[in-house]
Amino acid sequence: MQVKLRGPPLSWAITLCCASAYLLYGYDEGVVGGLVSQPSFLDALGNPGSGYLGTIIALYDVGCMIGCVTAAIVGFKVGRRYVIFGGCMVMIVGAAIQTSTHGAGQFIAGRIICGIGNGLNTSTIPVYVSETTRSNRRGSMVAVQLAIVIFGLVVAYWVDYGTVHSLSGEIVWRFPIAFQIVFAVVTGAIILLLPESPRFLYNQGEIHKSAEILSQLMDVPIDDASVIFIQAEMEAAVRVEKEQPFRWKRFFEKSDVKTSRRLVICFMLQMFQQFTGIHVTAVYATVILTDNVGLSLETSSLVAGFIQLAFFVGTLPPIFMIDRYGRRRLLLIGAIAMAICMSIFTAAIAVPTVATGRLALAMLILYELWFGATWNCTPWIIAPEITPLHLRHVGGAICAFSEWLWTFVIVLITPAAIRNTGWRIYILFCIMCVVAFVFVWFFLPETAGKTLEEIDYIFATGEAKDRLERQFLDAQEETLDNDAKEIAVNVEGKTA
Template identity: 55%
Template sequence: MLKLEGRSLQTAIAVSAGSAYLLFGYDQGVLGGLVSYPGFLSAIGNPSSGYLGTIVALFNIGCLCGCVISAFFGNRLGRKNAIILGCAVMVIGGTIQASTYGPGQLIAGRIISGIGNGMNTSTVPVYISETSRSTKRGRSLAIQMSIVIFGTVVAYWLDYGMIRSQTGGVVWRFPLAFQNFFALLTIITMPILPESPRWLYSHGRQKEAIDELSRLFALPIDHPNVQTVVAEMEEALALEHNNHKAPTFRGIFLEKSEIKNPRRLALCFLLQFFQQFTGINVIAFYVTIVLESNVGLTREMSSLVAGFIQISFWFGTFPPIFLMDRLGRRKVLMLGSTMLLLAMTLFTVGIAVKTTASSRLALGALIIYEVSFGMSWNSVPWLYAPEITPLNLRHVRCRRRMFLGMAIHVIAQMTPPAIANTGWKIYILFCVFIALSIPFVYFFIPEVRGALNFPPLDSSYPRSREHVPDHSLLIDCRKDT
């Protein structure tokens, strides 16, 4: 085995795990650049707008299944094995998609790829956090989400390049096959990387866990920094054993203790709800259709502009890397909602008026919208939910992911017929929900940046600027299946 350690080992982990995480964005974006290409539509039988929405949305059903598999078996497999298995499943799904000769085969490939993707997106963030000592949880999560969006950028520009330079089936088959490159990169590199010290320690392999910590820190096993983390893992395991009793329905939803579990879970679900009903997945899945049908661009120009719009989305993911832990979760969300509301309103007005000038206004507003979402609602809900969830309710996050997947499925399926039948009116729905998100965040979302564990939800906490020391491995290394 190649004996990497310290910073070089952390870089290798970031490349290998990041390649698997990038697939989440790539798979969501790759069909977005092809759904208006005649050759692709002909190969799958020129489906109706509703059927096309179903084909695209079924990927998320696969993701749900992958999350469930990870929830039940991920902790038994270990972080590395779960990621390798997820990537292997994605290679099978990608191969089936690339060799498609009908809608049924494409659907099967999308579902299989979704299963692998669900396993990866459930495991990769845990693996990264459990092999790092970041004291900046917000920054770490923001970087991961930036990698996801970069995958979407790669997918759209590859689609555009193939449409411009090639003819025939290779135009759409190659982008569908190219996803296997990222999966194979992870499969090849993951075996030389260490298993999660937290997972090893929790499975009775303490010596291996300490050895891997020594590699990750590039320090001897008796160094105080290594021993401090070992003590933190012991404490985390003790907390888990003390909270091992399975929560009941009454304990989750009807308890009236100071912990306020019902309120915490409601906040988690509502954050994900508002995230999806900003309308982001309309743009992520169908931006070429939006540009062609609503903005009035040609098919070729739509493909080109779609690539630049995804780049603007990616650029929007950079500010949270530096600002989320400084400004706090509330300010980032409220600033994002305000900018999103302005942008979506201008976009809706622009495509409703439908003049040359208003179409340009709509296009500019769409770019502002993408940047605004990337710097706010793209990252914060994924970070906030585990921050306020007590340890003994972490498994409920699987249900939260299932809710999220269903929301994406509904939006992805309804968008093509909604655009075809209602035109600009569908975007009023998103304007309303974006507007509602502002008072929701202001009145109901406490600030939690820097909290050691899940924070109190009293009225004074949101305004507090005092940071509690963040023993990151005590938090990040806890069991998350």
């Protein structure tokens, strides 16, 4: 059974469902970070050392990587909805195992299983949203999802903070971990009521079903010119992709549709996103405030909560700017702004005084705002946009895989890096912000306002570009012919 919504109400239903999944993503990523110092939690894990505890937390990212690879393998066969549904069910199992933990081994198993479910979701949801949204609203819809991820982090932090300061015993940590099941149940229940991606269905040969869903999404008749035009674009893209099929063994070979280049961009953007230093400032905010800025543990815990709120506030402007000003411009501005903030922050903590401590805190907040407004959501938007239809699930998986790979690396090395190098570790993030600017400037085209099929045309060269251009022109002529026929019929009817 599927809902009978059409047009904007259906688009918002899709957005809210995916928002619940992303709230789960943010909450699940942040919930354990606020519990790692609780005695009852550590007792349940057998009081592991700091290194072992860091590994336990980081293994979640390994599960996410496994989920991404799984999505890349099965996504083309089962569809976007069923991958998301499966991800939610896996996360429910993982959360239940963690909630009932009575040892480190059980908790590790639950973390990895939860990570697999989250990897399935984070690989697929941006693709599903992009393929079911109009081109002029595609960026803002994905930006809404990523804003909700950060809201999930905020919710997780304050739930942890509230239980720690108002409850006692094992419920302090069992309740926050179990609470994520609510979001998984909501998402899993709603996703099956929503339509499948029309582009996935078209590529599977279900052309009429694809047209029905397109008409439902745009709230127009199935024979409307806009539906016919989009299907003609999809047909042109599919033909070119089939004529130059992608094979992993030919990854480094050149082709006229630049498939390998597009997948590399998906991977690199997420790598640069993590090496701007965001995971350090978001996950280890309390450590930074105590070890680098010089605040007390109690004050650091409270201030870290407000830094998370600042991060969330920064994610709101892209909802309104990303489609108006474009992806490329936001990434370029954000890279420079973050490089400046991180450089001043690094200089301030290198010379510790009361004044420089306040300056460092101000720069940290500004950095979070700039990241939220630019690099937080944009790489997630670009990945499903620039990959060809038959590999869009792979592009989404590579994007998410890169996110979790570098998150794992950074989560693993950060505590030791802060302890052994102090302020010098932040120089790496300053440099990487500048390198990210250079990469975007030279290698990333603008994709805002274009249909997913038009973006194929941006990357294509040689015969593939000429063929796409001819087929798109044919599609436009066919659309105009249909419009003319419809006008003629209307005029004839009025005359009669």
